[in-house]
Amino acid sequence: MSRVIVVGAGVVGLTCAVRLLEAGHRVDVLARDLPLETTSAVAAAFWYPYRALPQDKITAWSRTSYAVFDALADTDPESGVRMVEGTEVFTSRQPDPWWRSAVPSLDRQTALPAGYVDGWTFPSPIVEMPIYLPWLAGRVDELGGTITRMNLKQLPDVDGLVVNCAGLGARLLASDKSVVPVRGQVVCVEQTGLETWWVDPELNTYVFPRSKDIVVGGTDDEGEWSRTPDPATAEEILRRAGVLVPGLRGAQVLGHKVGLRPVRPAVRLERTGDVIHCYGHGGAGVTLSWGVADEVASLSDQG
Numbered sequence: 064m065s066r067v068i069v070v071g072a073g074v075v076g077l078t079c080a081v082r083l084l085e086a087g088h089r090v091d092v093l094a095r096d097l098p099l100e101t102t103s104a105v106a107a108a109f110w111y112p113y114r115a116l117p118q119d120k121i122t123a124w125s126r127t128s129y130a131v132f133d134a135l136a137d138t139d140p141e142s143g144v145r146m147v148e149g150t151e152v153f154t155s156r157q158p159d160p161w162w163r164s165a166v167p168s169l170d171r172q173t174a175l176p177a178g179y180v181d182g183w184t185f186p187s188p189i190v191e192m193p194i195y196l197p198w199l200a201g202r203v204d205e206l207g208g209t210i211t212r213m214n215l216k217q218l219p220d221v222d223g224l225v226v227n228c229a230g231l232g233a234r235l236l237a238s239d240k241s242v243v244p245v246r247g248q249v250v251c252v253e254q255t256g257l258e259t260w261w262v263d264p265e266l267n268t269y270v271f272p273r274s275k276d277i278v279v280g281g282t283d284d285e286g287e288w289s290r291t292p293d294p295a296t297a298e299e300i301l302r303r304a305g306v307l308v309p310g311l312r313g314a315q316v317l318g319h320k321v322g323l324r325p326v327r328p329a330v331r332l333e334r335t336g337d338v339i340h341c342y343g344h345g346g347a348g349v350t351l352s353w354g355v356a357d358e359v360a361s362l363s364d365q366g
């Protein structure tokens with residue numbers, strides 16, 4: 064078993080670190096931003112294969128993560144993962160989603176809000192990132208790994224393996240300009256007693272209940288780098304969410320967040336010599352995390 068440096072302490076880097084440690088490697092994580100400062104900390108975070116390709120690999124990785132999250136929700140509530148039923152709604156009839164085989168059940172919904180004609184209901188993991196990221200970091204620590212803040216100008220040149228989980232940082236660290244930011248803004252509002260999630264993909268509107276608040280979104284601005292929440296956008300998000308879930312109207316706003324999704328034409332997961340690249344998970348880094356981490360661990364043994 065060898066020494067592994069994981070670059071990046073978002074959900075992808077930490078999950079890879081856990082799987083590599085479980086495989087018996089000595090693992091040190093280096094990151095410019097610590098877990099709660101990353102894009103991953105902004106994620107809603109709902110299991111859903113969104114803005115990531117290619118579809119066949121995304122479906123397989125998402126299926127693996129679904130099973131892990133389902134088990135975690137059952138066995139380790141401290142992880143911040145819960146299985147929550149909810150509905151995705153449409154204004155026209157839809158075929159089954161391309162990722163259908165990633166979820167054990169998906170039922171056509173007939174009790175739809177006004178204005179919608181189709182929808183499906185399924186239980187999905189909701190992963191509360193402010194709880195889950197520290198829990199993952201704790202797993203890294205328990206397994207003997209380390210997490211150190213370090214702003215790198217290039218991937219480390221070490222005797223061992225380097226796993227590049229730098230997200231958007233791959234633009235610099237892997238000279239890969241095909242990873243682009245897709246800005247997402249969300250509003251956190253008070254928990255009004257909502258117990259189910261709702262998604263309207265046509266209006267890019269979603270409502271995810273967490274234990275102490277509700278995350279309401281969203282936006283999807285390609286090539287936009289600003290991390291400052293825009294008040295007019297927040298108002299528009301709340302207006303759309305109030306149409307989808309009328310019970311949200313007037314809910315107290317607790318905060319605003321912006322993150323830059325690392326979108327790439329296809330997720331890069333490959334080994335080149337002593338470097339494994341694992342980045343470009345777009346709007347689905349949480350959804351893909353356990354699936355890609357398993358593959359990284361398996362590539363680590365193929366020297």
Ligand SMILES: Cc1cc2nc3c(=O)[nH]c(=O)nc-3n(C[C@H](O)[C@H](O)[C@H](O)COP(=O)(O)OP(=O)(O)OC[C@H]3O[C@@H](n4cnc5c(N)ncnc54)[C@H](O)[C@@H]3O)c2cc1C
Pocket residue numbers: 070071072073074075076093094095096097098101102103104105106107108109110111213214215216228229230231232233235236246247248249280281321322323324325342343344345346347348349350351
């Ligand atoms: C509003 C919003 C909502 C979202 N909702 C969901 C959701 O519901 N479900 C879902 O699955 N996904 C969701 N996502 C997408 C998800 O957040 C990303 O896919 C995921 O965070 C990517 O994780 P990552 O670990 O690859 O990158 P990041 O979280 O960005 O972490 C990258 C790490 O690399 C480090 N790094 C970068 N450059 C360097 C450098 N030069 N030196 C050292 N370290 C470096 C960073 O500091 C950081 O630690 C959402 C995103 C946004 C913005």
